[in-house]
Amino acid sequence: MDKFTIAMAILAFMIVAGGLIYTAGIGRLVDIRKSEIDTPMNEKIQRHPYIRNPIFLTYLIALGLVGFYILYLAFTRSW
Incomplete structure (x- = not known):
C-alpha cells in the first residue's frame, strides 16, 4: 500500500467516525426536544429535508471521496 492509499483510508475512517458522532449528537438533541416540547420545524428544513439530514450528507461526501x-486508481495504476 502506498502512502496515498493509507491517507485515504484514514480520511474515510475519520469521515465515518465524524458522521457517527454527529448523528448520535443530533439524535440526543432530538430526544431532548421531543421530551420537553414539540417545536415547529424551521421553514428551511421543511423546504429541503434531505439536504439538512446529516446522514445523507455523510453518505454523499463519502461517495464523492470513494469515487x-x-x-485516481484508474488513472494512476498500470494494468
Whole structure:
C-alpha cells in the first residue's frame, strides 16, 4: 500500500467516525426536544429535508471521496 492509499483510508475512517458522532449528537438533541416540547420545524428544513439530514450528507461526501479514489486508481495504476 502506498502512502496515498493509507491517507485515504484514514480520511474515510475519520469521515465515518465524524458522521457517527454527529448523528448520535443530533439524535440526543432530538430526544431532548421531543421530551420537553414539540417545536415547529424551521421553514428551511421543511423546504429541503434531505439536504439538512446529516446522514445523507455523510453518505454523499463519502461517495464523492470513494469515487475520487476510484478515478485516481484508474488513472494512476498500470494494468
